[in-house]
Amino acid sequence: MGEAKRKLLDHPLPWLAPTLLLLAVFQLYPMLEAILMSFTNETLVRTGTQFVGPEQYIRLATDPEFWDMLRVTAIFAFSSVVLHVLLGLILALAIDYGVRRGLPGHLTTRVSVLLAWIVPGIIIGLVWKVMLVENQFGAVNHFLGLLNIGPVPFRSDPTLALVSTIIAGTWRGTAFTMIMIYGGLQRVPQRLYEAARVDGAGRWARFRHVTLPQLKPVLFVTTVLVTIYSLNTFDLIFALTGGGPGRATQVLALFMYQEAFQDYALGRGAAIAVVMLVANLLLTGVYLYAFDVGDEI
Amino acid sequence: MLDGGIYPKRREVLLAGGAAIAGGLAGCAGENDGGQSSQFDESDPTVTHERFGKGETSLTYQTSTFYTPIEAESDQPAAAPALKTQHEEWAENHPDYRIEVNYPAFGQWKDNLLTSAAEGNAPDGSTLDSKWVADFYEYLQPLNDHVEDIDDFFPFVRETAMRDGDLLAAWKYTGCRCLYYRQDILDRYNDGDPPATWEELLAVGQDIVENEDMDAYMFQSSSALASLPYFWSSGGELVDSEGAPVLDRSGNRQALVSALQFVRDLVDTGVTPQRVASVEEVEALPREGRAGNLAMFIGNNDQIERNLKNPVQQDDDVPDDRWERWRVAKIPRPADGEHTTGVGGWAEGAFREGNSDGAAAMKDFIGKFVAPEAMGRYCEAAALLPTRESVFNDSDLYDPDTPYQDRFREFLRDGVARPARPIYSTIASEYTVAIENVVTGQSSPESAAETMIANVNEEYEAT
Numbered sequence: 001m002g003e004a005k006r007k008l009l010d011h012p013l014p015w016l017a018p019t020l021l022l023l024a025v026f027q028l029y030p031m032l033e034a035i036l037m038s039f040t041n042e043t044l045v046r047t048g049t050q051f052v053g054p055e056q057y058i059r060l061a062t063d064p065e066f067w068d069m070l071r072v073t074a075i076f077a078f079s080s081v082v083l084h085v086l087l088g089l090i091l092a093l094a095i096d097y098g099v100r101r102g103l104p105g106h107l108t109t110r111v112s113v114l115l116a117w118i119v120p121g122i123i124i125g126l127v128w129k130v131m132l133v134e135n136q137f138g139a140v141n142h143f144l145g146l147l148n149i150g151p152v153p154f155r156s157d158p159t160l161a162l163v164s165t166i167i168a169g170t171w172r173g174t175a176f177t178m179i180m181i182y183g184g185l186q187r188v189p190q191r192l193y194e195a196a197r198v199d200g201a202g203r204w205a206r207f208r209h210v211t212l213p214q215l216k217p218v219l220f221v222t223t224v225l226v227t228i229y230s231l232n233t234f235d236l237i238f239a240l241t242g243g244g245p246g247r248a249t250q251v252l253a254l255f256m257y258q259e260a261f262q263d264y265a266l267g268r269g270a271a272i273a274v275v276m277l278v279a280n281l282l283l284t285g286v287y288l289y290a291f292d293v294g295d296e297i
Numbered sequence: 298m299l300d301g302g303i304y305p306k307r308r309e310v311l312l313a314g315g316a317a318i319a320g321g322l323a324g325c326a327g328e329n330d331g332g333q334s335s336q337f338d339e340s341d342p343t344v345t346h347e348r349f350g351k352g353e354t355s356l357t358y359q360t361s362t363f364y365t366p367i368e369a370e371s372d373q374p375a376a377a378p379a380l381k382t383q384h385e386e387w388a389e390n391h392p393d394y395r396i397e398v399n400y401p402a403f404g405q406w407k408d409n410l411l412t413s414a415a416e417g418n419a420p421d422g423s424t425l426d427s428k429w430v431a432d433f434y435e436y437l438q439p440l441n442d443h444v445e446d447i448d449d450f451f452p453f454v455r456e457t458a459m460r461d462g463d464l465l466a467a468w469k470y471t472g473c474r475c476l477y478y479r480q481d482i483l484d485r486y487n488d489g490d491p492p493a494t495w496e497e498l499l500a501v502g503q504d505i506v507e508n509e510d511m512d513a514y515m516f517q518s519s520s521a522l523a524s525l526p527y528f529w530s531s532g533g534e535l536v537d538s539e540g541a542p543v544l545d546r547s548g549n550r551q552a553l554v555s556a557l558q559f560v561r562d563l564v565d566t567g568v569t570p571q572r573v574a575s576v577e578e579v580e581a582l583p584r585e586g587r588a589g590n591l592a593m594f595i596g597n598n599d600q601i602e603r604n605l606k607n608p609v610q611q612d613d614d615v616p617d618d619r620w621e622r623w624r625v626a627k628i629p630r631p632a633d634g635e636h637t638t639g640v641g642g643w644a645e646g647a648f649r650e651g652n653s654d655g656a657a658a659m660k661d662f663i664g665k666f667v668a669p670e671a672m673g674r675y676c677e678a679a680a681l682l683p684t685r686e687s688v689f690n691d692s693d694l695y696d697p698d699t700p701y702q703d704r705f706r707e708f709l710r711d712g713v714a715r716p717a718r719p720i721y722s723t724i725a726s727e728y729t730v731a732i733e734n735v736v737t738g739q740s741s742p743e744s745a746a747e748t749m750i751a752n753v754n755e756e757y758e759a760t
Contacts, residue, residue, distance in 0.1 A: 047435065059755075063755075156575040
């Protein structure tokens with residue numbers, strides 16, 4: 001093998017080139033297109049697109065309803081992240097406990113939880129919508145009715161509608177965090193637990209000083225991914241509440257869809273998409289700082 | 298193959314699977330190729346689910362499985378023979394052409410059609426919801442030379458489907474909203490008369506709620522067309538002749554506030570439950586009615602047949618006439634207002650540009666949907682309402698045995714179509730948001746009206 005060829009093969013570029021090319025074509029280029037589109041008034045129902053500068057962004061910033069949607073998005077995303085990670089951690093610990101002690105049923109539990117994750121969000125939204133119908137035709141209200149409770153306005157009360165979307169999203173997404181954290185738990189060396197026991201550490205102390213620090217890189221990645229998933233959640237809310245009642249559950253992703261694909265205002269839809277991209281990047285930066293895992297991932 | 302055991306190796310299984318998938322795909326491709334060639338003979342039917350006609354030259358067309366001419370494939374089998382006859386007539390008159398039919402998924406149909414029209418790749422023809430027509434004005438081709446007696450259409454059809462004298466869409470049937478009510482309930486609480494005004498509705502509704510274990514009155518809050526009659530019958534107008542929104546004009550603003558205040562009154566008095574804000578499906582209300590939970594609701598004209606008469610008869614071992622408890626009436630209006638009803642329906646449009654024979658063949662195909670005989674035949678079979686006044690009035694063309702047709706014809710005279718302007722989609726979505734905000738107490742009627750007006754005007758100015 002010639003020297004030049006060896007040097008080339010030793011260089012990372014040839015190995016990274018296919019991935020970089022794919023990223024450039026399928027990720028960067030569409031993103032740049034979206035950014036450029038956000039500075040235009042492009043729409044599907046009229047020909048002749050014009051460059052309008054930051055007008056779309058100014059319009060968003062001066063629209064009080066946009067800030068309401070941002071608030072709803074923040075509540076939805078924050079609650080979702082907390083519940084996803086917390087419940088995923090509890091489930092992962094429970095399954096790990098079962099596996100280590102050879103208890104039966106841990107595989108069935110994992111498969112059951114994962115089933116919810118496999119089903120598309122739009123289907124999950126429809127299933128929950130049917131379950132939460134606000135009369136005796138809805139499964140949940142039917143059973144509550146047997147207890148002389150309700151009917152509970154799960155979808156027509158603004159607050160309960162938002163809670164319903166958070167619960168449905170958590171029901172679906174917890175499987176993902178569970179599997180990520182469970183994977184992380186398998187990487188924790190047993191000798192650390194044994195050393196902690198020798199030092200007299202109880203269960204909580206072992207969890208606090210061994211498990212959690214060891215899970216930090218996984219928790220970081222999981223939190224980032226769940227945040228992105230939550231901020232971009234659209235299909236489930238679209239099917240479950242359609243953003244209503246009124247705009248009580250209108251998150252930014254749904255707003256973007258409605259602007260771009262119902263009103264066909266592609267420029268404005270692109271501007272909302274760019275705002276969401278910036279929010280995702282900012283939050284990732286915050287997590288990177290808060291988790292302090294720069295060297296570990 | 299089994300190399301030392303009865304189980305195939307994993308690689309062999311994968312190879313076999315890959316070969317099966319490749320073979321399947323090749324088979325699919327082959328089928329498509331076959332569909333493009335002109336090998337039809339006498340034994341081939343003239344009209345199939347995917348193809349109308351047997352000519353050499355193909356045209357493309359999109360529609361819904363509601364409108365397939367093949368009974369076994371149809372979501373509306375009773376109407377399929379009428380469409381089959383219509384398409385066979387077209388095929389006979391255009392032996393050189395055949396239409397390749399595509400049935401897109403409903404959810405993305407409009408988006409994909411609009412995108413392909415903007416790219417210049419629209420099919421030669423397509424079925425369109427009447428409320429989509431305005432968004433396609435730029436791409437639809439005039440049908441004037443292929444549709445007879447345009448003045449015969451109801452005025453709301455001409456207002457929506459025509460631009461600068463060009464008929465751009467063949468509106469093939471319509472439907473209207475009306476008040477469905479339980480006659481036996483109103484016999485007890487209002488001497489058998491349906492409420493004609495808002496005041497009567499609120500009064501009789503409260504009596505029903507207090508004395509019966511049911512809700513009195515509901516409407517589909519997610520559908521602007523179901524509740525826009527409240528606004529129209531208060532004297533409101535949505536847009537001017539140029540298509541600009543005029544909600545901020547004094548009379549219209551007042552009409553909007555009145556309509557929203559009426560909705561608030563319905564909820565405050567308990568006549569309508571707050572959960573009306575979660576009613577999205579058009580079938581939800583007749584379902585509640587059949588279950589004995591609801592005394593009155595706003596529904597579509599075809600629901601008497603589709604959601605009340607047929608399900609009741611199918612549910613029973615011995616068919617009975619309980620569905621006849623349901624009667625129809627005009628949508629209640631303000632005491633000093635006029636009755637109105639929202640009208641909808643579906644249309645057909647041609648996208649193929651130019652004066653070629655192919656374009657003419659497609660326009661002929663589209664035009665046949667609104668030829669009086671074809672329209673009467675189809676509407677009669679499907680229990681839908683014709684858009685031509687002459688068809689409605691000619692019992693030789695249209696004489697359905699579905700209930701209450703005379704009432705619907707009467708209601709249709711007060712029909713108001715959605716404005717055929719692109720801004721309407723924003724008006725409709727803002728109106729439903731305003732209704733839901735008022736129903737759920739998130740906004741007062743005045744505040745909801747102001748927000749709606751501001752959003753609609755801002756959207757109009759931005760586009």
